[in-house]
Amino acid sequence: xxxxxxxxxxxxxxxxxxxxxxxxxxxxxxxxxxxxxxxxxxxxxxxxxxxxxxxxxxxxxxxxxxxxxxxxxxxxxxxxxxxxxxxxxxxxxxxxxxxxxxxxxxxxxxxxxxxxxxxxxxxxxxxxxxxxxxxxxxxxxxxxxxxxxxxxxxxxxxxxxxxxxxxxxxxxxxxxxxxxxxxxxxxxxxxxxxxxxxxxxxxx
Amino acid sequence: xxxxxxxxxxxxxxxxxxxxxxxxxxxxxxxxxxxxxxxxxxxxxxxxxxxxxxxxxxxxxxxxxxxxxxxxxxxxxxxxxxxxxxxxxxxxxxxxxxxxxxxxxxxxxxxxxxxxxxxxxxxxxxxxxxxxxxxxxxxxxxxxxxxxxxxxxxxxxxxxxxxxxxxxxxxxxxxxxxxxxxxxxxxxxxxxxxxxxxxxxxxxxxxxxxxxxxxxxxxxxxxxxxxxxxxxxxxxxxxxxxxxxxxxxxxxxxxxxxxxxxxxxxxxxxxxxxxxxxxxxxxxxxxxxxxxxxxxxxxxxxxxxxxxxxxxxxxxxxxxxxxxxxxxxxxxxxxxxxxxxxxxxxxxxxxxxxxxxxxxxxxxxxxxxxxxxxxxxxxxxxxxxxxxxxxxxxxxxxxxxxxxxxxxxxxxxxxxxxxxxxxxxxxxxxxxxxxxxxxxxxxxxxxxxxxxxxxxxxxxxxxxxxxxxxxxxxxxxxx
Numbered sequence: 052x053x054x055x056x057x058x059x060x061x062x063x064x065x066x067x068x069x070x071x072x073x074x075x076x077x078x079x080x081x082x083x084x085x086x087x088x089x090x091x092x093x094x095x096x097x098x099x100x101x102x103x104x105x106x107x108x109x110x111x112x113x114x115x116x117x118x119x120x121x122x123x124x125x126x127x128x129x130x131x132x133x134x135x136x137x138x139x140x141x142x143x144x145x146x147x148x149x150x151x152x153x154x155x156x157x158x159x160x161x162x163x164x165x166x167x168x169x170x171x172x173x174x175x176x177x178x179x180x181x182x183x184x185x186x187x188x189x190x191x192x193x194x195x196x197x198x199x200x201x202x203x204x205x206x207x208x209x210x211x212x213x214x215x216x217x218x219x220x221x222x223x224x225x226x227x228x229x230x231x232x233x234x235x236x237x238x239x240x241x242x243x244x245x246x247x248x249x250x251x252x253x254x255x
Numbered sequence: 256x257x258x259x260x261x262x263x264x265x266x267x268x269x270x271x272x273x274x275x276x277x278x279x280x281x282x283x284x285x286x287x288x289x290x291x292x293x294x295x296x297x298x299x300x301x302x303x304x305x306x307x308x309x310x311x312x313x314x315x316x317x318x319x320x321x322x323x324x325x326x327x328x329x330x331x332x333x334x335x336x337x338x339x340x341x342x343x344x345x346x347x348x349x350x351x352x353x354x355x356x357x358x359x360x361x362x363x364x365x366x367x368x369x370x371x372x373x374x375x376x377x378x379x380x381x382x383x384x385x386x387x388x389x390x391x392x393x394x395x396x397x398x399x400x401x402x403x404x405x406x407x408x409x410x411x412x413x414x415x416x417x418x419x420x421x422x423x424x425x426x427x428x429x430x431x432x433x434x435x436x437x438x439x440x441x442x443x444x445x446x447x448x449x450x451x452x453x454x455x456x457x458x459x460x461x462x463x464x465x466x467x468x469x470x471x472x473x474x475x476x477x478x479x480x481x482x483x484x485x486x487x488x489x490x491x492x493x494x495x496x497x498x499x500x501x502x503x504x505x506x507x508x509x510x511x512x513x514x515x516x517x518x519x520x521x522x523x524x525x526x527x528x529x530x531x532x533x534x535x536x537x538x539x540x541x542x543x544x545x546x547x548x549x550x551x552x553x554x555x556x557x558x559x560x561x562x563x564x565x566x567x568x569x570x571x572x573x574x575x576x577x578x579x580x581x582x583x584x585x586x587x588x589x590x591x592x593x594x595x596x597x598x599x600x601x602x603x604x605x606x607x608x609x610x611x612x613x614x615x616x617x618x619x620x621x622x623x624x625x626x627x628x629x630x631x632x633x634x635x636x637x638x639x640x641x642x643x644x645x646x647x648x649x650x651x652x653x654x655x656x657x658x659x660x661x662x663x664x665x666x667x668x669x670x671x672x673x674x675x676x677x678x679x680x681x682x683x684x685x686x687x688x689x690x691x692x693x694x695x696x697x698x699x700x701x702x703x704x705x706x707x708x709x710x711x712x713x714x715x716x717x718x719x720x721x722x723x724x725x726x727x728x729x730x731x732x733x734x
Contacts, residue, residue: 074726076734080354150349202354209725216297216733223358225296225411234293238724241286242717248282249713 058247065239073206078103080202083184087113087177088197090123090170095178097199099127099164105203106157108137109150110168111179116147121171127155131163150202157205166199275433277440280447284425287451291418293724295461299732300410301343302601303462304677307334308383310410310463313394315381317402322552323384325562330379337406346732347603353734360407382564385557387549389505390465410463417467421460425451427474428686434481435644441705442693445712449689452716454723458600459679465507466679472503473683476513484524484644493534497541504546508561509680512658514542516651523643569671574664582664586673592659596678598723605731607722618692618715625695632698645694648687655681 079101088095090112110125119142127137137155145151158164168178184198207215217231301307311334315323318331338344341360342352352358397416398409425447432443450456460467476499483492496517503510521528521535529535550560574582583589597615598607626649633642663675681688693712697705 072725074730076730077351077354080350082350082354212734213725213729216729219353219358219733220297223360224299225407227296230292231296234289234296237289238293241289242721245282245286246714246717248279249710 054247054251057250058243061243061246065243069210069239070208072209074209074212075107075204075206076212077202078105078205081181081184081198081200083181083198084111084179084200086180086182086197088180090168090174090176090178092170092172092174094167094169095199097166097168097197099166100162101158101160101164101203103203103205104157104159105155105205107152107154107204108139108166109152109202109204111148111200112141112145112151113177113179114145114147115175116144117175118144119174119176121174123171123174123176124167124169125153126167126169127158127164128167129161129163130165136164152202152204166201168199276429277444279444280429283444283447283451284422287422287425287457288418290452290457290720291415291421291461294457294728295411295414295418297724297728297732298458298461298601299341299346300407301338301341302346302732303458303464304599304602304679305383306463306602307338307343308381309391309465310334310413311381312383312386312388312391313398313409313413313463315384316388316391316395317399322388323381324556325382325385325564326380328381328384330381333406335379343602346601349604351732351734380564385553385562385564386465386507387505387546389502390468390507393468394463413463414461417464418461420467420471421457423471424460424474424685427471427478428689431474431478431481431686432690434478434485435641439705441697441709442690445693445705445709446686446689448709448713449692449716450685452713452720453685454720455596455598455600455679456682456685457720459682466682469503469507469510470682470685472499472506472510473513474686475499476503477684477686480517480520481644484520484527486527487530488528488534488538490534490537493537494541497538498545500538501542501545504542505549509658509683512651512655512683514539515654516647519647519650523647563666563675565666565670572668572671574667574671574673577668579661579664582667583660586667588660588663588673588676591673591676592656592678594678595676596681597719598727599679600723600728601731605727607727611719611722621699622692622695625698626691629694629698648684649691651687652681652684655684 108125108127112123123141125137125139125141126135128135136158139153139155141151141153170176179200180197181200182195182197184196213235214232217235221228221231303309307330311330312323314331314333315328342358345352394413394416398412401408401412428450429443429447432446433440436442460470476496479492479496479499483489483496488496500510500513500517503513517538553560553562574586577585593612593616594606597612598605600606626645630642630645633639633645659676659680663673666675667673689712693705693708696708696711700708700711702708
C-alpha cells in the first residue's frame with residue numbers, strides 16, 4: 052500500500068513538474084552573416100516578423116573585449132500601432148562575439164514588428180548582419196537590405212521540449228522512430244520506479 | 256500455482272541466498288541501459304570529444320589494414336564528407352541546424368563520399384592517431400560486417416558497444432566494493448548508483464572513444480587488485496593483473512597510472528601480496544611484453560614512448576616561465592577539470608550552469624571532511640586493513656589528477672594553451688569516487704546505518720541526470 056501511495060504521489064508530481072517546469076528554447080533565429088555594422092552614433096531598424104511568441108532576445112554583437120563607451124538601446128515596435136513592446140538598454144561591456152541575451156515580457160507573434168538598435172556616440176561595438184538578407188528597413192543615412200544575427204527564445208514545458216526533440220531525432224539521426232519517445236517515457240517511469248523502491252528499505 | 260512477489264524473487268534471499276546481486280542493483284543496471292539508449296541516440300554523431308577522429312582510426316584499420324601515423328594520417332573522405340552534413344562545427348558555434356531550416360543528415364551524400372575514401376592529401380589530420388590500437392581493433396572487428404552500410408549504423412553499433420562496457424564497469428564496481436565492505440550492501444550499491452546515474456559517465460560511455468574501454472579495463476584492474484589484496488596474489492591473479500595492465504596500455508598510455516597504484520598496493524599490503532616474488536614479477540613483466548610492439552614502433556617512428564598531438568602554439572605564451580603551482584592557481588585548470596568531470600555533453604557544449612558546480616563542490620567538500628573523520632575512526636577502531644585500503648584508493652584519484660595536471664602544465668609551457676584537462680579521465684575511478692562520497696557523507700549523516708545517504712545519492716544523481724537531459728542536452732541539440 053505504502054509503495055502504491057509513493058508511486059502515485061511521485062507520478063502525479065512528475066506530470067505536474069513536467070508541465071510546469073520550463074526550458075528556454077530558440078523559436079526564431081537568423082544565423083547567416085557576412086558583414087558588420089558600426090553602432091557608433093547609428094540607428095538601425097530591422098523588420099522582425101514573428102510566427103511564434105517569444106520572451107527573450109539574443110543579438111550577436113562584436114565587442115572586441117573593449118569597454119562599451121556609451122549605451123545601446125534596443126526596442127521592438129509594432130509598426131501598425133506604434134506601441135513599444137520591448138525596451139532594453141545595454142550599458143556594460145560584453146564578451147567578444149557572444150550572443151547578448153536579455154529577457155522581455157512575453158511578446159505575441161505578429162508580422163508587423165520591427166527591431167530598433169541604436170548606439171550612442173562613442174559606442175565601439177559592431178552588430179553582425181547578413182547584407183543578403185531582406186529584413187533591414189532603414190538606417191540613419193538611408194535604406195538598405197540586410198538581416199541581423201539574432202535569436203528569439205521562448206519558454207516551453209520540459210515534456211514538450213523532450214517530445215519535440217524525440218520527433219526530430221526520430222526523423223534525423225539514427226532513425227530509430229518510435230524508440231525515441233518510448234525511451235523518454237521509459238526513462239520517466241524508470242526514475243519513478245527507482246525512487247519508489249529506494250524509499251522502501253525492505254528491498255535491500 | 257502460487258507466485259512469489261517480484262521483490263522476493265529478485266532478492267538474494269528469494270533465490271536461496273546464492274545470488275550476489277540484490278533487486279535494486281538490477282534496477283540500476285536496467286535504468287543505466289535505458290539512459291544509455293537516450294545518450295547514445297539523442298547526442299548527434301561527432302558530438303563526442305574527438306569522435307570523428309576515433310571513428311576514423313577504426314575506419315583506417317579497416318581500409319588501410321595498418322596503424323595510422325600521427326602527423327601523416329588524415330581524416331578519410333567518409334569522415335570529412337560527413338563533418339558538414341552532420342553539423343560538426345555548427346553545434347560548436349551555437350548555430351543548431353534546427354535554427355537553419357531543419358536538419359538534413361543526408362546519408363547518400365555520406366555514402367557517396369566513401370568512393371573517394373583515402374587517407375592522404377588533406378589538411379585535416381587525425382589528431383588521435385598516436386593512441387595504441389586495442390579499442391580501434393575491436394571496433395574494426397565489430398563493425399566489419401557493416402562496413403558498407405551507412406555511417407550512422409557503424410556509429411550506433413560502436414556507441415552501443417561502449418554502453419555495454421559501461422554495464423561491465425557497474426558490475427565490476429559492485430563486485431570490487433563488496434569484497435571489502437561485505438557486511439552491508441550499501442557501500443557497493445551507493446558506488447554503483449553514483450556511476451549508473453551519473454550523466455557525464457553515461458555520455459562518455461556511449462560515445463565512439465577509447466575512454467570506454469579504458470574505464471572498463473581500469474575497473475577490472477581494481478577488481479583483480481582488490482581480490483589479490485584480500486586473498487593473496489596467486490599465479491592466476493598475477494597473470495590476469497599483468498594481462499589487464501598490458502591490455503590497458505594497448506588501449507591508452509594513460510593506463511600507466513595503474514602501475515604506481517599496483518606498486519603502492521604491494522607496499523601497503525606486502526603481507527598479503529608479497530609471499531612470492533615470482534608472482535609480482537609476472538604482474539610487472541607481462542604488460543611490458545604485451546605492449547612492447549607498440550612501444551618499439553613509437554620509439555622508431557616518433558623517438559618517444561608516447562607522442563602527444565599539439566593543437567596550436569601561441570606566440571605570446573603566458574605560461575612560458577610559470578611554475579607548476581602558479582599554473583594550477585592562475586590558469587583555468589581547476590575550473591576546466593571540475594566542469595568537464597560533471598558535464599561536457601558534446602564536443603564543446605552543453606554544460607551545466609555555474610550554480611550546479613558550486614553545489615557539487617560543496618557536497619564534495621563535505622564528503623571529504625567526512626572521509627577524513629572516517630579514516631580517524633578506522634584508525635581508532637584498529638581496523639587498519641580498511642584504513643590502508645581506503646588510503647590506497649584515496650591516493651589513486653589524487654595521482655590521476657596530479658598526472659593530468661602535470662601533463663597539462665608541460666603542454667601549456669610549450670604551446671601557451673591549457674589543454675588535455677578532462678575530468679572524464681577520472682571516470683576510470685568512478686566507483687572509488689562514488690564510494691568516497693558515500694563513506695564521507697555516511698560518517699556525517701549516519702541515519703539508518705547509511706541508508707539515508709544511499710537514498711540521497713540515488714535521488715540527487717537522478718535529479719542531476721534529469722537536469723542534464725531535459726534542460727541541457729535535448730534543448731541544445733534539437734532547438
